[in-house]
Amino acid sequence: MTLNDSKRFHFLMHELDARVNNETMDRYGIERQSLVAMEELSELQKAISKLVRNPEDKTKPLEFKGLRHNLIEEMADVIICMDQLKEYYNITHAEIQINIDSKQARQRRRLEEE
Template sequence: MSDEELQTIWRQSIDHYGKQLQSIVCMEECAELIQAISKKLRKDTSSNDVLAEEMAYVIVCLHQLKMMYGITDKAISDWVEANGFEQTSCECGGVMLGPKTVRVITECSCCGDPDCDCPCCEEDDDTHHVFTLRCNAHDCYNTIDVGEDDWGYYPERKEDAIRYAVECEGWAEGKHGIQVGHLYCPEHAKDVWEES
């Protein structure tokens, strides 16, 4: 089936069942994918057919969500980039695909690049982390890089970087309701719910 034919079918489904019902179906399909992943992790004896089927349903739902809510491919790719999935490489041929939230800083013995993330640098004694934290407020793109502090200390874990951002830079961590586990820049820290 062509992309045009698929989009016609998806549009007809939205027109027939309505935005609200199709949104609920999308939520249900995501839940079924979560369940399939969980089963795969617990007992990896089955084929990948169920997992592939649930992934296909979710992919269809993502396309329908884009149609229903007017979300463009550019908006999605901007969010993918903002949340840090990029491919990086160094001259030594090492390639890593992963989140930008943690950058391993070292002076690469192969290429001399201080920002190299290649696998050959993982055992270097001079390795330290820089965590890029992003504000979770809607439509906010503020970030903070937490690396070496005033005393030469480098955070080893994301939790340490978050604690530094909160204690020293005026960021706030959500502790209640849907804000639990989310981080907010100083501009949005005032919006974090206090315990009532």
């Protein structure tokens, strides 16, 4: 890994239409959107499982691309839901970053110990 690879700012740095998310939350409420978030997380879990069970080298290219496309769709759904939860509960980027830093520091220590 090079120095340039050591920091990547990419995961939730996507453009989301705040008006759409706000209207969704206003119309359906936190309870319903929390259930939607759980469903979307489950669908992402299934998409990942399908890719693990059907690696590209063992499947037809078009079939793999379909599985990959499904993964991308489910990731987008989860990012939208996470943004809604973040806004509703007034969670800042800094609060999330503190936890990311802590968890990655712990993982770094584990990797060094192995």
